[in-house]
Amino acid sequence: MALSDRQHKILEAIINDYIQTAEPIGSRTIAKKYAMGISSATIRNEMSDLEDMGLITQPHTSSGRVPSQKGYRFYVDSMMPKKALTSEESLVLQQMILSNIYQVEHMMKKTATALARLTRYTAIVSEPYLKKTKIKHVQMIPVDDKTIFLVMVTDTKSVKNQPLSLSAAPEYEELNRLSNILTKHLSGKTIQEIDRPLIDQLLISFAHYAHILMPILGVIVGLIQDEDDMRVFTSGAKNILAFPEFSDIRKAEAIFQALEERDALISILNQPQTDNIQIIIGNENSLEILKDCSLIKANYSIDNQSTGSIALIGPTRMDYGHAVSVLQGILQNIQHVLKALSEG
Amino acid sequence: MALSDRQHKILEAIINDYIQTAEPIGSRTIAKKYAMGISSATIRNEMSDLEDMGLITQPHTSSGRVPSQKGYRFYVDSMMPKKALTSEESLVLQQMILSNIYQVEHMMKKTATALARLTRYTAIVSEPYLKKTKIKHVQMIPVDDKTIFLVMVTDTKSVKNQPLSLSAAPEYEELNRLSNILTKHLSGKTIQEIDRPLIDQLLISFAHYAHILMPILGVIVGLIQDEDDMRVFTSGAKNILAFPEFSDIRKAEAIFQALEERDALISILNQPQTDNIQIIIGNENSLEILKDCSLIKANYSIDNQSTGSIALIGPTRMDYGHAVSVLQGILQNIQHVLKALSEG
DNA sequence: TGTTAGCACTCTAGCACGTCGAGTGCTAAC
DNA sequence: GTTAGCACTCGACGTGCTAGAGTGCTAACA
Numbered sequence: 001m002a003l004s005d006r007q008h009k010i011l012e013a014i015i016n017d018y019i020q021t022a023e024p025i026g027s028r029t030i031a032k033k034y035a036m037g038i039s040s041a042t043i044r045n046e047m048s049d050l051e052d053m054g055l056i057t058q059p060h061t062s063s064g065r066v067p068s069q070k071g072y073r074f075y076v077d078s079m080m081p082k083k084a085l086t087s088e089e090s091l092v093l094q095q096m097i098l099s100n101i102y103q104v105e106h107m108m109k110k111t112a113t114a115l116a117r118l119t120r121y122t123a124i125v126s127e128p129y130l131k132k133t134k135i136k137h138v139q140m141i142p143v144d145d146k147t148i149f150l151v152m153v154t155d156t157k158s159v160k161n162q163p164l165s166l167s168a169a170p171e172y173e174e175l176n177r178l179s180n181i182l183t184k185h186l187s188g189k190t191i192q193e194i195d196r197p198l199i200d201q202l203l204i205s206f207a208h209y210a211h212i213l214m215p216i217l218g219v220i221v222g223l224i225q226d227e228d229d230m231r232v233f234t235s236g237a238k239n240i241l242a243f244p245e246f247s248d249i250r251k252a253e254a255i256f257q258a259l260e261e262r263d264a265l266i267s268i269l270n271q272p273q274t275d276n277i278q279i280i281i282g283n284e285n286s287l288e289i290l291k292d293c294s295l296i297k298a299n300y301s302i303d304n305q306s307t308g309s310i311a312l313i314g315p316t317r318m319d320y321g322h323a324v325s326v327l328q329g330i331l332q333n334i335q336h337v338l339k340a341l342s343e344g
Numbered sequence: 345m346a347l348s349d350r351q352h353k354i355l356e357a358i359i360n361d362y363i364q365t366a367e368p369i370g371s372r373t374i375a376k377k378y379a380m381g382i383s384s385a386t387i388r389n390e391m392s393d394l395e396d397m398g399l400i401t402q403p404h405t406s407s408g409r410v411p412s413q414k415g416y417r418f419y420v421d422s423m424m425p426k427k428a429l430t431s432e433e434s435l436v437l438q439q440m441i442l443s444n445i446y447q448v449e450h451m452m453k454k455t456a457t458a459l460a461r462l463t464r465y466t467a468i469v470s471e472p473y474l475k476k477t478k479i480k481h482v483q484m485i486p487v488d489d490k491t492i493f494l495v496m497v498t499d500t501k502s503v504k505n506q507p508l509s510l511s512a513a514p515e516y517e518e519l520n521r522l523s524n525i526l527t528k529h530l531s532g533k534t535i536q537e538i539d540r541p542l543i544d545q546l547l548i549s550f551a552h553y554a555h556i557l558m559p560i561l562g563v564i565v566g567l568i569q570d571e572d573d574m575r576v577f578t579s580g581a582k583n584i585l586a587f588p589e590f591s592d593i594r595k596a597e598a599i600f601q602a603l604e605e606r607d608a609l610i611s612i613l614n615q616p617q618t619d620n621i622q623i624i625i626g627n628e629n630s631l632e633i634l635k636d637c638s639l640i641k642a643n644y645s646i647d648n649q650s651t652g653s654i655a656l657i658g659p660t661r662m663d664y665g666h667a668v669s670v671l672q673g674i675l676q677n678i679q680h681v682l683k684a685l686s687e688g
Numbered sequence: 689t690g691t692t693a694g695c696a697c698t699c700t701a702g703c704a705c706g707t708c709g710a711g712t713g714c715t716a717a718c
Numbered sequence: 719g720t721t722a723g724c725a726c727t728c729g730a731c732g733t734g735c736t737a738g739a740g741t742g743c744t745a746a747c748a
Binding site for chain 1: 719720721722723726727728729
């Protein structure tokens with residue numbers, strides 16, 4: 001789609017204005033407010049063309065124009081300005097880094113809060129995906145005569161624990177010996193890498209522990225199957241209420257519902273990602289609940305291994321430029337901190 | 345305040361009707377709908393008296409009556425029926441018990457979900473308060489050359505972990521010895537009981553470990569000061585949107601805001617509790633945000649030691665009877681499960 | 689003395705109607 | 719290609735009216 005320079009400017013004006021006001025905008029207003037040096041009639045003609053191209057629409061005859069979904073898509077793909085973060089925004093990100101960098105869970109909560117605060121949209125952040133982080137230490141802790149806790153520390157210094165019921169729990173000393181063995185053979189590996197051959201080998205090498213190694217390794221591997229151990233944090237859900245597009249309470253309700261359900265959040269985060277930062281506008285989204293929203297999403301990674309996701313949900317009338325730059329800033333922060341954590 | 349039998353019935357009819365419909369109710373409607381065998385004129389006279397007593401009010405002349413805050417208080421104190429749980433409700437509670445009883449965190453999440461689901465109000469649930477639970481096992485886990493994790497298992501089988509930076513982290517073997525010592529001397533004690541004399545005694549007894557015991561004990565005791573380790577779960581926030589009294593979005597926004605802030609939640613849960621189940625109606629509440637709501641709150645306990653709280657937030661027009669009975673049912677469940685956990 | 693029918697009165701919700709203003713498309717002139 | 723002018727459209731908003739639900743008061747009744 002080729003737009004003239006003037007059409008570009010007009011489309012930009014419409015989108016920028018609508019992002020701010022959520023009101024349809026007319027030719028006269030554009031002429032006055034954006035001082036383009038052409039008359040409203042000319043703008044009208046251009047707008048008519050833009051409408052033919054499907055980039056803007058009229059809610060009803062004789063109202064102003066509103067960007068269409070296609071219009072947003074065009075804007076995002078080929079005209080969106082890169083906005084630099086303001087100094088205040090950078091400061092907030094800075095502070096986020098400085099506090100609580102020793103615990104991934106805290107950092108992820110802070111990340112969500114910062115994202116929501118800086119953008120006024122709703123943030124969803126997932127912890128690093130357990131499957132893809134490396135095991136650093138395995139420790140068994142006795143609880144009672146039939147239960148032990150299996151505690152694993154990962155290279156991102158996240159702690160996972162899982163209770164484990166045995167017919168008879170071993171002595172503390174024996175648990176320590178087992179912990180030692182497991183740590184020695186599993187550290188540096190991701191859970192994904194703990195496969196059948198490795199398990200078999202361990203069971204053979206330590207045959208006299210087999211009866212107890214078996215359930216333990218089972219639990220560790222079981223963590224692959226269920227994603228229950230990846231925590232997902234949200235922040236700024238209430239921001240949704242501030243947008244006129246959600247003044248219909250039922251729409252807001254549906255989203256709040258989704259934000260409370262872990263499965264829904266995970267399916268939001270797990271949507272296909274082709275770009276570095278993926279922008280999904282309105283009903284481009286395969287999820288029914290988000291048809292009225294836009295989603296901006298990114299995966300963060302360590303060592304080029306994608307390990308978790310962060311996302312923003314807002315109205316299709318989103319300030320894409322700003323949201324993307326904040327997301328990018330935060331992305332860098334997370335990766336920086338995670339790297340620091342896993343190295344030292 | 346002494347009401348005649350008839351006044352009782354009329355007040356009850358008004359309150360029950362208003363709880364269901366959220367509409368002011370008039371004398372004629374009462375006469376028709378609740379078949380009291382008296383005419384609307386008589387009911388009008390009685391209503392006028394009830395209004396003089398301050399139990400009901402008129403939103404405007406020539407509208408029906410609405411229960412006042414005082415009316416709800418009177419109802420709750422002296423006329424509220426005890427409702428038995430339906431078999432479906434009991435079933436939900438039953439299922440809650442059966443699943444995931446081995447991890448307190450899961451149970452608390454489930455509790456919040458069940459509360460919100462059964463009442464359609466908003467639930468707030470706190471984990472058992474760390475200070476008051478007993479330590480069962482202490483384990484140090486090496487992370488890197490300067491960091492160790494301090495992991496504590498409590499008698500409710502909850503796991504707490506805290507990172508700890510040292511100038512130089514000891515060897516694994518030594519950490520195990522230390523873990524052993526700490527477990528031996530601290531297990532069975534609540535964090536509250538770890539006081540100066542106990543610490544001093546440990547430092548003297550194990551003088552050669554003093555340099556490392558010091559920071560560790562510091563961290564453990566530090567947990568007393570900050571309440572950061574008590575998780576608070578909410579569920580059913582979106583239920584708020586279903587009530588016409590929150591169709592003014594700003595009111596809803598304020599509550600959502602509070603529900604996202606841990607501090608706000610804790611101050612809600614920490615409000616004075618005189619009864620077994622505390623009902624705080626409208627602006628009886630000292631917290632500004634809850635002036636338009638009612639709060640039903642209870643503390644759960646093990647061994648008569650109150651260890652955590654559960655609460656429900658809804659409009660002042662709440663189905664108090666039902667909410668109280670659900671809360672009571674859940675309270676019993678929690679205590680039952682916690683007891684089982686700490687014993688076995 | 690308590691209860692009730694009847695009536696005048698009040699107030700809101702909802703609808704019809706007219707007006708205003710923002711916006712459009714089209715045409716003719718520049 | 720651009721613009722001024724004009725007729726037209728449609729929603730927002732204010733006004734006035736009506737219906738209906740509800741009240742309080744009074745007088746009559748058991």
